[in-house]
Amino acid sequence: MALRVGVVGGGQLARMMIGPAVELGVELRVLAEEPGMSAALAATAVGDYRDADTVLAFARDVDVLTFDHEHVPQDVLAALLEAGVAVHPGPGALAVAQDKLVMRTRMAELGMPQPDWAAVTDAEELQAFLDDHGGRAVVKTPRGGYDGKGVRVVSAATEADDWFAALAEDARGGALLVEELVDFSRELAQQVARRPSGEVAVYPVVETVQRDGVCAEVLAPAPHGSERLRAVAADIGVAIAEGLAVTGMLAVELFETTDERLLVNELAMRPHNSGHWTQDGAVTSQFEQHLRAVLDLPLGRPEPTAAWSVMVNVLGGPAEQPLDARFAAAMADQPDAKVHTYGKAPRPGRKVGHINVSGDDLDDVAYRARAAASFFQD
C-alpha cells in the first residue's frame, strides 16, 4: 500500500508535489479550498481549512498531514494532534511562521542575526523606535502580510494610526511589529529540509530579486557568494530548522547588508518560490524533498546539477489572452526553458507559472530564462 500524504490547501505548491509524488509512489491527497484549483488533479476533498471537523475528516485517510500554506489555525492543529494525526511541520513550528512577533522573539532566543525590532502598542512607542532609528522604519501587522500586504514604511508614528485603532478594537489585543529599515545590498534565501528523525539537507543559498514587492526571479546559487557567505547562510538555516524543530522544507529569507552581514527577514515552512529552480536544477527538487521529509524518509541530495539555474516568475497578463499561444512562442524561442504552469486564469500581476533554465554561464542562463518569460509580459 502506498504511503498517503495529505496536503491542506490546493494551490500551486500542492500542485507541484503531484509529479514527485507519482514518481515516488506516494498517494497525494489534497484538501482544496474550492473546486478547480491548481492542485485539482489530486484533490480528494473540498472544504474550509479553518474548520476542525473538515480537516479532521480529511486527515483520517492519510499517513501524514502537511500544508500548501501556513494559515491553518492553531486550534485546528491542536485538534489534529489530539486525534493522533502526524502533522508536519508541527503546530509549534507553524506558530512561528504565522505571527511575525513570535518569529522575531524566537529568532532572538535562538541568537539569530536580525534587524532591530520592537513590539509597539501605540504611536508613542512607535515614535520612540523611529527616533532611535533615523526617523524611518518598517511597520508590520504580525498576522497576514503575504506578498507585501500588511507592511508599511513609515517616517512618522501617525502613519500607523489606522492599524493601532484596529488593534484597540481587536479582542485578542496584541501589538504591531516595527523593524529597522535595513540597508541591504540584496536579498537571499536559504532552504533546508529536515525530517522528524533529525536528518537535514541544505540547499545552496540563492539570490532572490523582488519587483514591486513580489519575487521576480531567483539566481541559484547566489552569484558572488563567498565561501563564508554560503556557510553562514547554511548555518542560519540549519539553526532555525533545528531550533524550531521544523519538519519538511524551510525557507529563510535573508537580507545581505552593505556591511556583509546576513539578517533574517522572513520564514516559510513549506516549499517556497525561492526553491522552484530545484525542479530542474538540483538532484532533489524541493517538492520531492518536502514529501520525503514529512514522511520521515531519507532525504535526497540537495546539490545543484548545473553551475547556474535561474527561475523567472510568470505573472499573468490580461485575462483575455490565452496562455497556450504564449507558451508555444516561449518554447519555440527557448527550447532549453522549462515551463511550469499553475492552472490559474491569467490576471495582471498574478503568478501563473515560472520558467527555469540551467547551464554553465550565468548571464546566458538568465538571458534565456528572461527571454522565455518575456512572452508573458505585456
Place this chain on the structure above:
Amino acid sequence: MALRVGVVGGGQLARMMIGPAVELGVELRVLAEEPGMSAALAATAVGDYRDADTVLAFARDVDVLTFDHEHVPQDVLAALLEAGVAVHPGPGALAVAQDKLVMRTRMAELGMPQPDWAAVTDAEELQAFLDDHGGRAVVKTPRGGYDGKGVRVVSAATEADDWFAALAEDARGGALLVEELVDFSRELAQQVARRPSGEVAVYPVVETVQRDGVCAEVLAPAPHGSERLRAVAADIGVAIAEGLAVTGMLAVELFETTDERLLVNELAMRPHNSGHWTQDGAVTSQFEQHLRAVLDLPLGRPEPTAAWSVMVNVLGGPAEQPLDARFAAAMADQPDAKVHTYGKAPRPGRKVGHINVSGDDLDDVAYRARAAASFFQD
C-alpha cells in the same frame, strides 16, 4: 482552457506523463484497461481499447489522442480518423510497430540497415533460410512478441512447427518472420521526437543491457561511442521518423555488430524504457517531449544535463515484501538516486520501477544506480 491529451492505456508510460502534463498545464486523460492501474490518478475512463465505441467516446473530450502502447487495432484507429480525431502517432506509423513483417518491409523500402530476413510460410522456406545462414536463425511471430515472447532461436525448421500449424488455422493467413542471428557486440537505442509539422529532436544514442530478454539497464549516452556511431544512429532515427511520419516519440532498437555496423532490431512509437534516463538526465524528458510532439508544440532540447546517466530497472521481488521499506533503504544508501515507481504490486520479474543516477564518472554513476536497485533484488 488547457490542452487535453488523451492516452489510450493506463500503464507506467501514461503514468510518467502525469508529472510533465501537470507542469506544462496539459490536461491528461487516460483510458485505462481497468481500475487501479499505474496511471489511475489521470484515468477518466475505464474500458477496452479494442472496442471502437469505447475509444471514440473517450476521444470526444480530448484535443489529441496518443498511446501508452501500440496495440490499438487498425479498425479502431480508422474509426477515430473517420470521426476527425487527431491521432498521434497515426495509424500508418503504428501499423509498422504492430507487425514485424510490415516493419521489415518498410525498413527495406527506406533503405535502413537490418539483419537478413524473410517471410516464411512453411518449414521448407524456413529450412532454406537456415541453410543460407549457418543453420541457425531467429523466428518471430509478426504480431505480439513483447518482452521476449513470440521470439525463438531455432536450428531446425521443425522447431517452429507449432507456429506454422497456428498460422494454417489463422483466417488472416500470413507468415512468420525469420531473421539472421546477428553477431552483435551490444544493443543500442536511438530516440527521436517528431511533431506533425515536421520538427525533430534527436536524443543521444544509448546502450541498452538486456538480461533474460528484458531490459536491465541503460547507459546514456552509449559509452565508447565514436562520433561516427552517434551520427549514424541519429541518421537512422531521423530517417525512420520522417520516412514513417512518426509523431511523438520513436525508439529504434539497434544491434551494433562486431564489424561496427548498426542494424535495426525493433521499433517503438511511444516513450520507451531506453529513454527513462531522460527524466533526470536530459533537458527535456521523453515524457514531456512526447506531449509536446503530439500537441504539435515546439520541441524541447534533448541534450543530456550530465556527462553520464544510468537507468536500472527495478524488478519486483516476492509479493509479500512491501516496496516501501526497500525504497527507504535505497534512498538512505544512495541519496543521489532518483526513484521512480509504477504503482504496481511486486511480482518476480515484473518491472515495478526504475532508478536513475547522473554524474561525471560512468563507473561511479553505474555503481550507484545498481547499488540503489540492489535493495529490490532477492
